Amino acid sequence: MKNVLSIQSHVVYGYAGNKAAVFPMQLLGIDTWALNTVQFSNHTQYGKWKGMVIPKEQIGEIAQGIAEIDALHECDAVLSGYIGAAEQGAEILAVVAKIKALNPNAIYFCDPVMGHPDKGCIVAPGVAEFLRDEAMAQADIIAPNLVELRELTGLPVENFEQAIEAINVILSKGPKRVLVKHLSRVGKDLSQFEMVLANQDGIYHISRPLHEFVGRDPVGVGDLTSGLFLANLLNGKSDLDAFEHTANAVNDVMSITQQSGKYELQIIKARNLIVNPESRYQAVKIG
Ligand SMILES: Nc1ncnc2c1ncn2[C@@H]1O[C@H](COP(=O)(O)OP(=O)(O)O)[C@@H](O)[C@H]1O
Numbered sequence: 001m002k003n004v005l006s007i008q009s010h011v012v013y014g015y016a017g018n019k020a021a022v023f024p025m026q027l028l029g030i031d032t033w034a035l036n037t038v039q040f041s042n043h044t045q046y047g048k049w050k051g052m053v054i055p056k057e058q059i060g061e062i063a064q065g066i067a068e069i070d071a072l073h074e075c076d077a078v079l080s081g082y083i084g085a086a087e088q089g090a091e092i093l094a095v096v097a098k099i100k101a102l103n104p105n106a107i108y109f110c111d112p113v114m115g116h117p118d119k120g121c122i123v124a125p126g127v128a129e130f131l132r133d134e135a136m137a138q139a140d141i142i143a144p145n146l147v148e149l150r151e152l153t154g155l156p157v158e159n160f161e162q163a164i165e166a167i168n169v170i171l172s173k174g175p176k177r178v179l180v181k182h183l184s185r186v187g188k189d190l191s192q193f194e195m196v197l198a199n200q201d202g203i204y205h206i207s208r209p210l211h212e213f214v215g216r217d218p219v220g221v222g223d224l225t226s227g228l229f230l231a232n233l234l235n236g237k238s239d240l241d242a243f244e245h246t247a248n249a250v251n252d253v254m255s256i257t258q259q260s261g262k263y264e265l266q267i268i269k270a271r272n273l274i275v276n277p278e279s280r281y282q283a284v285k286i287g
């Protein structure tokens with residue numbers, strides 16, 4: 001059994017952060033240790049929420065507690081996502097360093113969740129700078145969306161070619177794999193939902209249908225995507241197989257969510273499809 005320390009938000013109602021990642025990773029057979037950066041009533045794209053950011057000291061203390069029962073070396077990967085306050089950043093990187101010292105094979109997967117001006121995803125001040133200036137260089141895998149790709153590289157990224165250039169810039173800064181979890185407006189076909197995966201061997205592209213949601217699109221898709229991709233890799237899948245399974249499982253969750261007419265991701269309803277997706281979209285090697 002592989003173990004992941006998943007450091008992200010907790011929402012009591014609905015699915016984002018750890019709520020969108022932990023159960024799907026468990027479904028794939030990964031023991032997921034959820035460490036929450038915030039506890040909110042609901043995700044921030046409702047425009048209002050209650051709850052608190054967890055004090056930054058909790059992150060190191062919880063890891064220390066696990067070390068003191070002699071279990072921290074069992075951690076195979078750290079996954080970080082939504083951060084509640086910039087000061088939590090240094091604590092997360094210290095935990096990553098501590099785990100890597102105990103288990104040199106452990107990896108750090110950084111989902112660089114940033115604020116999204118058009119969508120109302122609210123992230124605390126300084127978090128984007130922390131992700132760009134400190135976390136990116138430490139990450140073995142990083143999974144930006146288009147907005148995050150621009151912020152991490154400082155490049156405008158107005159088209160597909162520029163997205164590939166930006167990915168190559170990130171690959172020169174430390175991460176060994178870059179998963180662009182949503183190409184959005186710089187995709188090849190704006191009527192599709194597209195992702196790119198780049199590693200040392202090449203660049204892969206995958207397209208899946210863009211579903212129509214009435215009013216607003218569900219939140220937590222990026223968190224679900226990152227969790228599933230990491231879980232697949234820990235299960236020993238090749239990068240290509242992990243990428244395809246992730247795209248197909250997330251597409252099935254989106255289909256069920258859309259058919260149900262819901263705003264929150266229908267992760268529980270789609271549980272069997274997360275394990276065995278019905279979709280069969282395939283990635284294409286493009287470089
Ligand atoms: N197949 C799909 N059809 C339509 N919308 C989708 C699909 N998959 C994801 N989305 C939407 O696309 C958006 C992706 O958000 P974005 O901020 O670009 O990336 P991320 O969720 O990865 O951080 C979300 O609003 C999500 O609901």
Ligand SMILES: Cc1ncc(COP(=O)(O)O)c(C=O)c1O
Nearest residue numbers: 009043044082121220221222223
């Ligand atoms: C509390 C919380 N966690 C995580 C996220 C990230 O969600 P996504 O996967 O859509 O980027 C958001 C976005 O609004 C959020 O409000």
Ligand SMILES: [Mg+2]
Nearest residue numbers: 113145222223
């Ligand atoms: Mg996101």
